[in-house]
Structure formats: C-alpha cells, structure tokens
Amino acid sequence: MNWAVADVVGIREETPTARTLMLRVPDWKGALAGQHIDIRLTAPDGYQAARSYSLSSAAGDPVVAVSVELMPDGEVSPYLVRGVSVGDQLEVIGPLGGWFVWRPEQTEPIRMIGGGSGVAPLVSILRTHIASGNTAPVKLLYSVRSPEFVYFRDELAELTDAAKAEVTLQYTRHAPQGWTGALGRIDAARITAWAAGDAPDASTYICGPTRFVELASDALVATGVDPMTIRTERFGGA
C-alpha cells in the first residue's frame, strides 16, 4: 500500500468548527467500518505533516468521507478545515486499523458511545450496518456540547425517525428549545441506565476524548460487561 493522491470532490460544513471532506481515492477497494486513513500535507520545501482521520463513510462507498475538527493549535486540521477547496488534491493512505471495526457478518447487537468528533467512525458503522441489511439492533449514545456541534445531524434524525437505529443525543452544555432529554456531562449512572437491558452478547464501540472513553468503558465494565467485548478509540492526552 502506498500514498495515493486523492481528489477532494465535496465539502460539507459539518459544524462551526468541523468539515466533512469527500475524497475520491484512486483504486480504492473499500474499507471496513471503523477504519481510518492518514492524510499527509507537504509544504513547498518538502516538510510534511500527517494525521489520522476516521472514515465516516460506509464500508463500500466509492467516495470516502472524513470529518475534521479544527484543533486551534493544530498543524494539519486548520488547513483541512479552512484551507482546502473542492478540486484540490490530498495525499492519503489507507484504509488502516483492524481492531476498531465492525463487519456485516457480525450478528450480535451493536452498542456505540461517541463523544464529540468521536462519532465519525460510529456513523461509518451505522451506515454500513444499514447498507448491509444486517438486522441486529444498533444503538448510539452521542455526547455533544450543543445542537450546532452535532455531526451528521439531519441524517441521524432521519435514521431515528425511520426507526433504523436508536440514536440518543446527550447535550453537555446547551440543549435545543423544548428539549426533554438529558443535559449535562455523561456520567456512569447515565451510561448504566442507557445500557440496561441490552443483550449480554452485544458488542460495544466507544470513541471520543480519552477521559470520556475511560468513563464510559469503566461504567460498562462496572455493570458486568465483558471488557473483551468493548472496543475503544481515544484521542487527546490523559
């Protein structure tokens, strides 16, 4: 596998601080839901910087999507969120990662918990699950600051309306007007209540900031969930 030159074929403003880039990668042969790609930028003097981004597109999508959250002190994300235009080219390599993945032949229920931009690979799993016709139940608990920071907002709402997935939003700072759901940071009691009644053989996928993932996975383990059924992906320091 080598670095490939991908075309930016679409851009969607996802939130005030995040963009989704649609990339056409030559000879792309599909991915597993949950995998990531690395994107590499090269300065005129040859200096390079690369970062990893989870795919949010479904496993079989011919055009891949990554959502990039602007890191204020970042080196790569400011360029990808503010500098890239449709028609530009970016170097990518992937798909990468063989553990934080979901395969359509898995038959057990899927339970997913996402914090902030950590929802991206979970949406890939959700999309792949629906596209595959897999009938195992799937649920997503998505913690996000406030309504304007919700990734894939319309699509998640449509999936919920169509009863294709159980999507639960938890706003940590501000909720929309008329909101009757939960408000405030997710805690162990919240996770426990949300997961109560899930099948014991469910597979769990958790992605988000390190502290968030620690809290969510610890809470599930404390209720007796087998740690080996929980797959995690963390970002940021601890």
Next chain:
Amino acid sequence: MGIITPGFFGKKREEDPKLPPGQYETKDFPVLSAGPTPNIHQGEWSFTITNESGEKTSWTWDEFMKLPIETVDTDIHCVTRWSKFDTTWRGVSLDTLFEDVETSAGYTMAHSFGGYTTNVPLEDLLDGKAWVAFEFGGEPLDPEHGGPARLLVPHLYFWKSAKWVNGITLHDTEELGFWEVNGYHAYGDPWKEERYYYDS
C-alpha cells in the same frame, strides 16, 4: 516527497534529529488502548517469564520491588504519529529479569492483563534496551498508561511497550501479537516508519 499542498506551510521549519519520519512532537500523553482500562492492584500483580520448555520464573510485586531499579530517560514514539521527548521512567531492566532464564529462543511474546499480546524479538529486550516500568515522571504509572507496570521498549513504536504487562513467553519462531494481527507491523522501527503490516 509527495505532491506539494498549495497553501500549506506547516509549523516546524527545522528538522529535529530526535523526531522520526512522519512524527510530530506532543507535550501531552495520549492514550492508545484497544479496550477498557483494567484496574489491577499491586497485590494481584505478578510477572512471569516462561521459556520455550515451559519453565517459569515469577516475581510478585514485593519481590519485583527488591530488584535493582533503573531510571530511564528516553523519547517515545507512538504509531499514531505523536512523539514525546525526554520522558523519565523507573523500572527493572529486562537484563535483570532474564539473568537466570535459560533459553535459546529468538522470539518473545509479551502478555498483559486483559489478554493483549505483542511480539518482540528477544534481542530487542536485552542489552539495556527494555524495562518493566512502574513509574512515570516520578509518579506511580497511571492505569491508562499501563499501570501498575508496563513494558518499556522505547526504540520501537510504543504499542510494543505493552501496558499492564504480566509476563513474557519465549518462542523459537515468530508469532504475531494482538496489535500485529490487527494491522500493525511485526517489528515496528519508528526510524524506518514500520507502522503497518504492509510497510515491510
């Protein structure tokens, strides 16, 4: 060199000889773990080396603490592209642990609480190249970072420095560990960018 990215200039303008290719420096200490963080008390911790004939050499936590302890100042390099410079650890050298182990095997598998494994050639664990570390930055090692004790093999990508380590088994042939089966490189030299299984 890749294609020039118009309008991208990057942050660093000088080559840092401490930074392997494709890495960036972070002051944070990010966490790469496949699952929940196991909570292991020192009283339930032990460390066992098993040679290719099945002979075991074991230490409890208290026995381990009586071994010669070394201070290690080193840079660490994660396959997810961050590097952290000038980290300070305390731990027991693998040379000490292997002193009384009889083996002619060339390969090892490190085993962790929770069932994770990673493979390392034996020669990469000896001659002052590896430790079982239980202190980071003057504090007991946090569970997220592998406490109570983790392997420290800083010349390889940091996933080889198995968290929550509880033993090493010796093998005549190379087998692949958990991360290596799941897409990472069998050896993992950061200076050769051996990140993924196809970077051979």
